[in-house]
Amino acid sequence: MNGPDGQRLGLAAIPSDRLTLRMLRRKLAIELAYRPGGLLATKIYLHHVSTATTEGYASRPGGAQAELLAEVNDHEQQRNLELVLAEFRNYQQGILPAGPGARSLTEFFASIDEKLDPAAAPAPRTQRSDRDVLNLLTKRGKVLHLGPANYCWFTAPSRALCLRLAGTTTADRPLIGMCDSARCPQATHHPCHRPVWAEHADRTKIFIGQLGTARKTERTRLQADFDRAHRVVAEIDDASTSMTEESA
Ligand code: SF4
Structure with a gap:
C-alpha cells in the first residue's frame, strides 16, 4: 500500500x-x-x-441505512421467490416437502397447480412461464425464512414455536436461533436439508458410542437427538420418493 x-x-x-x-x-x-x-x-x-x-x-x-436495507430486502425477496419456485417445481415432479408444516405447504402448492390447470386457463400448464407461476407464489415467498436445516413459513406468529418458547408471540419475525423445526407447525424439510440432518445423525451416533456406561442422562439426551435426526432424514426420503413411486 x-x-x-x-x-x-x-x-x-x-x-x-x-x-x-x-x-x-x-x-x-x-x-x-x-x-x-x-x-x-x-x-x-x-x-x-x-x-x-x-x-x-x-x-x-x-x-443510507434505509436505502441499503430496502436493497437487501429486495435481494432476499428475489432469492425467496426462486426457492419457492424450485420447491413448487419439485412438488410437480413428486418430490414433496417433509416436516410438521409439509401438509400446509403441499396444499398450497396443490391450489397453485389447480390455478395453472389447462382446463382452467387457456395456456397449457407446461407452457406457463416461470413469471406466471412466480406471480402466484409471491405472497408465500414473503413469509419464507431460512433456517440452517429447514424452511420456516412464518405465516402466523401465534403458531411459531420459537416465539412461544420465548414468550413473545407478537414479534413480526421468527427467532431462527431458537428454531426447533422438528416440532414447529411452520417448518418444512426438503432434500436440500437432508445432508445437514444426516451429518447431525452420524455425529450424534459417534458421540453416543464414545460415552461411558455411567453417563446415562447424557446418553438418553443424545439418543433422543439421534432419533429425531434419523426420523427427519427418513421423512425427507419418504416424501421425495412416495409420490414418484405412486405415479410409476
Ligand atoms: S420454530 Fe423455526 S420454523 Fe417455527 S417459526 Fe420459529 S424459526 Fe420458524
Whole structure:
C-alpha cells in the first residue's frame, strides 16, 4: 500500500506507528465503504448484522441505512421467490416437502397447480412461464425464512414455536436461533436439508458410542437427538420418493 501500486489505487499509506487489528479493520471498512456500492460490500465482508454498524465503522452516521436495507430486502425477496419456485417445481415432479408444516405447504402448492390447470386457463400448464407461476407464489415467498436445516413459513406468529418458547408471540419475525423445526407447525424439510440432518445423525451416533456406561442422562439426551435426526432424514426420503413411486 505504501508503494506505487497502493498510490495508483488511491489507498492511504500505512503509518509507521504501532498498528492494532482493530485499527486495521476500521481502516479497511472505510477504504471499502467509500467506493461506489462499497457500503454494502463492507457490510457483507465484515459480516455485520446491521447496516448501522457498518456506517459507524465507515464514519458515515445518518447515511443510507434505509436505502441499503430496502436493497437487501429486495435481494432476499428475489432469492425467496426462486426457492419457492424450485420447491413448487419439485412438488410437480413428486418430490414433496417433509416436516410438521409439509401438509400446509403441499396444499398450497396443490391450489397453485389447480390455478395453472389447462382446463382452467387457456395456456397449457407446461407452457406457463416461470413469471406466471412466480406471480402466484409471491405472497408465500414473503413469509419464507431460512433456517440452517429447514424452511420456516412464518405465516402466523401465534403458531411459531420459537416465539412461544420465548414468550413473545407478537414479534413480526421468527427467532431462527431458537428454531426447533422438528416440532414447529411452520417448518418444512426438503432434500436440500437432508445432508445437514444426516451429518447431525452420524455425529450424534459417534458421540453416543464414545460415552461411558455411567453417563446415562447424557446418553438418553443424545439418543433422543439421534432419533429425531434419523426420523427427519427418513421423512425427507419418504416424501421425495412416495409420490414418484405412486405415479410409476
Ligand atoms: S420454530 Fe423455526 S420454523 Fe417455527 S417459526 Fe420459529 S424459526 Fe420458524
